[in-house]
Amino acid sequence: MTSSSMNMGRVVFFEDRNFQGRSYESSSDCADMSSYLSRCQSCKVERGCFMVYDRTNYMGNQFFLKRGDYSDYQSMMGMSDCIKSCRMIPMHRGQYRMKIYEKENLGGQSHEMMEDCNNVMERFRMSNCMSCQVMDGQWLMYEQPSFRGRMMYMKPGEYRSFSSMGMSSNHFMSMRRIMDSYY
Numbered sequence: 001m002t003s004s005s006m007n008m009g010r011v012v013f014f015e016d017r018n019f020q021g022r023s024y025e026s027s028s029d030c031a032d033m034s035s036y037l038s039r040c041q042s043c044k045v046e047r048g049c050f051m052v053y054d055r056t057n058y059m060g061n062q063f064f065l066k067r068g069d070y071s072d073y074q075s076m077m078g079m080s081d082c083i084k085s086c087r088m089i090p091m092h093r094g095q096y097r098m099k100i101y102e103k104e105n106l107g108g109q110s111h112e113m114m115e116d117c118n119n120v121m122e123r124f125r126m127s128n129c130m131s132c133q134v135m136d137g138q139w140l141m142y143e144q145p146s147f148r149g150r151m152m153y154m155k156p157g158e159y160r161s162f163s164s165m166g167m168s169s170n171h172f173m174s175m176r177r178i179m180d181s182y183y
Contacts, residue, residue: 009045009050011026013036013042026088030085042071044068045067050086053084056084060084089138090138092137092180096136098132099111099112100175104170111126116174117174129171135156136156137177138177140152140153143172
């Protein structure tokens with residue numbers, strides 16, 4: 001196996017629970033899986049990490065999948081619907097940096113982070129985190145402290161308003177780096 005193929009992700013989706021029924025294999029992003037499977041209720045991540053979404057075009061609820069078997073992800077993750085799209089998360093080696101802001105449009109109190117944060121209220125005395133700028137690395141942000149609740153995948157870039165990104169809540173209370181150990 002070449003080093004470039006080792007860095008690529010690979011996931012196999014199955015129509016039914018327990019890896020049954022028709023399958024679809026992916027090593028990249030897929031905005032609409034309906035042309036490959038009528039539904040998707042289990043999957044195996046063989047290499048890499050993926051975000052899966054319960055709506056097409058990377059919309060709706062998001063769930064992070066690292067290497068492993070997910071025989072019935074609906075009951076494991078509380079999804080009410082099946083996977084409709086997926087995005088491969090590229091491996092990042094190097095430092096992680098993100099600046100979080102109390103208000104939308106990168107406003108208000110701010111803090112730069114280089115490691116996971118279990119609770120922005122306790123750590124930074126911030127009542128909200130409503131926007132951010134990711135400088136380095138891939139991050140998962142969670143609506144509740146202790147890495148709970150709905151999550152959102154963040155890659156390098158500016159995120160000026162979480163509410164405009166389709167989140168029911170307009171703030172995040174904890175965040176975690178997607179480390180190479182997940183791959």
